[in-house]
Amino acid sequence: MNDANHPETQPFLLQDERDVDEPSRPFEGAKRPGRRPLVAHLQAQNSRTIVLLLALLMFIIVTSGMLIMMPIFRLVEDTVCHRYYKKDPSEKIDERLCKVDGVQSELAYLGGWAALLHSFIGLMAALPYGVMADK
Secondary structure, eight states, rough: GGGGGSSSSOSOOOGGGGOOOOOOOOOOOBBTTTTTTTTTTOOOOOOHHHHHHHHHHHHHHHHHHHHHHHHHHHHHHHHHHHHHOOOTTTTTTOOOGGGGGGHHHHHHHHHHHHHHHHHHHHHHHHHHHHHHHHH
16 A cells, blocks of 8 residues: 555645644734724724623614514403403404403403513523523
8 A cells, every 4th residue: 555645644735834833813804004994983992882882782672672562462452352352353342442451450460471481481591591601
């Protein structure tokens, strides 16, 4: 057997193509002398800016989540209202009729269970993530 043609004896890269001894360095095109990237003025310069941007992002996400919940709550209220009056779901019910105590107490009951379930899931998810964060 000829060792010169064996795949493990021939290097995949030539010696000048290897980066074995060189430490990893950032992309060379990112910093060109005398030339700033177009978005350099948009980069956060200190930690306070980063915290403010994260707080703004969190506010936008929570607000959008709350805005999507309004039509969902109305659909749930409509479903409970149809069950309360024992009407077919295809029939239209005036929204004022859904504001009676029987319908609203059923909605409060469902909302309480939903909050309990949401809290329980958050508690169960927090424990493994807390353990992983400690490691």
